[in-house]
Amino acid sequence: MLDVKVINAVIEALTGTFKAASKTTISLGKPQMLRDIGDSFQIITTIGFNGVLEGNLIYSMPEDVAVSIVTNMMGGMMQIDKIDDMALSAIGELANMISGAIAISLEKTGFPINITPPSVLNGEKISVSVHGTILKFPGKLLDDKEMDVFLVVK
């Protein structure tokens, strides 16, 4: 079972950093404990971590959400309408910033971890398989689109 302090630290870092980095507000629904991640949206970012806790942070979003996030991250300096290499790189960097903030927040809470660099995958009909305790943070953006973050602790 995950400590509620871990869950709160993740929620706080996730919403704060997401907003600061992407100029987009994300509201998180009640975290759900899952047996499997299973089917995922089209764009997945995986970031591993080790330390007091070991596992993965996994970010899953549909392509249109990625487009909207990257457009916001660029501050309107450029408009993109589909996901190219540069956009995938921005999505990886966003996941990296959020995960870094989660690591700092967890360290303050007494659970120091080190994160690894992100891998971003883009594909169709993707399902994700991981081992451990899976906590899903269902996110909703202002325009009612979804993205999910998963904390997997081995």
Add this chain to the structure above:
Amino acid sequence: MLDVKVINAVIEALTGTFKAASKTTISLGKPQMLRDIGDSFQIITTIGFNGVLEGNLIYSMPEDVAVSIVTNMMGGMMQIDKIDDMALSAIGELANMISGAIAISLEKTGFPINITPPSVLNGEKISVSVHGTILKFPGKLLDDKEMDVFLVVK
């Protein structure tokens, strides 16, 4: 530029552990330095690492290769003909064992790293985006099928 001792340590650990764990011989072609990973096979395992080196180990294989590897791992105790959750879990465990052996081999070589747990993704038309120096180890199995391993160092 990656130290040649790192490259040799990876090759040695990869071929030895792959054979021991999956009872299948993998022969590795000449490692290739890439700018992008780009398109990938259907089943991807990502494992992060940090320490003296930071980055990711990424394993990419078609479904039929995964089926053949998992069947061998099970030692003929069961025959599988498609990839289910149990098989994905076995593929993740294989990547975990190989990555652990790579970590031990790199530590002996003077490059200690810590690996994180694997995430296994299964989908279609997957492309992978990462940052850093990318070294591709193109692998061939005895029945002339392919799988690739990528060492990404930030």
